Amino acid sequence: MKDYSNVIKKADLKKLRPYGDIMDDGVVQVSFTLPVEASPEAREAATQLAGKMGLTEVKIATMEIAAPGFSFFVIYGKLAHTVDFTSIKVIKVESPKLSMKEVDELIKEKLGRKLVILGACTGYDAHTVGIDAIINMKGFAGDYGLERYQWLDARNLGAQVLNEDLLKKAVETNADVILVSKVVTQHNIHIKDMEDLIKKAEKMGLRDKILFIAGGPRVTHQLALECGFDAGFGVNTVPSEVASYVIYELLKRNKK
Numbered sequence: 001m002k003d004y005s006n007v008i009k010k011a012d013l014k015k016l017r018p019y020g021d022i023m024d025d026g027v028v029q030v031s032f033t034l035p036v037e038a039s040p041e042a043r044e045a046a047t048q049l050a051g052k053m054g055l056t057e058v059k060i061a062t063m064e065i066a067a068p069g070f071s072f073f074v075i076y077g078k079l080a081h082t083v084d085f086t087s088i089k090v091i092k093v094e095s096p097k098l099s100m101k102e103v104d105e106l107i108k109e110k111l112g113r114k115l116v117i118l119g120a121c122t123g124y125d126a127h128t129v130g131i132d133a134i135i136n137m138k139g140f141a142g143d144y145g146l147e148r149y150q151w152l153d154a155r156n157l158g159a160q161v162l163n164e165d166l167l168k169k170a171v172e173t174n175a176d177v178i179l180v181s182k183v184v185t186q187h188n189i190h191i192k193d194m195e196d197l198i199k200k201a202e203k204m205g206l207r208d209k210i211l212f213i214a215g216g217p218r219v220t221h222q223l224a225l226e227c228g229f230d231a232g233f234g235v236n237t238v239p240s241e242v243a244s245y246v247i248y249e250l251l252k253r254n255k256k
Helices: 040-052 100-111 129-135 163-173 186-203 221-226 239-255
Strands: 027-034 055-067 070-079 115-121 152-156 177-181 211-215 231-233
Touching (some): 027 040, 027 055, 040 055, 040 070, 100 152, 100 239, 115 163, 129 177, 129 211, 163 177, 163 186, 177 186, 177 239, 186 211, 211 221, 211 239, 221 231, 231 239
Parallel strands (some): 115 152, 115 177
Antiparallel strands (some): 027 070, 055 070
């Protein structure tokens, strides 16, 4: 196979830009809907809006009727702005990743009892794909779910679980960990629900007794911390990552 390493330009991490066809060309694709009928005027409005986003060489790839009175656009353009990738620091969960066997052995050796984990989609969130992937036995991406761990008593409470009901269940089961899955984010309802859970936990004297973990496509570790949680996991998280964090965090707390 021919070596193309000399022809392919390496990315400048101090001035990082999107890649379209050629390295550092800044080409991006954006899409949006305008609340006007598809028309030449709508096309021009979309072009001007793309220009105000900082795009140059704007091309309208498609203009379609989204619904009566609405037009949908796909647009290509070049972005002039760059970011210094080397200066970016992201707050994220820092814990070694263990296998299911290693987690079970640690719990057995260091704690000597099963850990009780409750998982739920809270509020009016009915999207259980995430919490199912983490807790249910089949797991996700070839990584077994928490139900399969011998030293975890993991219970999936399902969807639309009210915060007060989740905390009552935690008291009944003497839960060590609460996993909250949030998918719906309209009007920042996920943030409001998460903050409400922590406030209720504090009033019940449970905040320091239980490990609170959040997850979801719009959840980051930093957001979870800001809402009062102990950790947050985003997309593509596998069950063993959550289990590894749980055992290491609980062991740290036990030492204290």
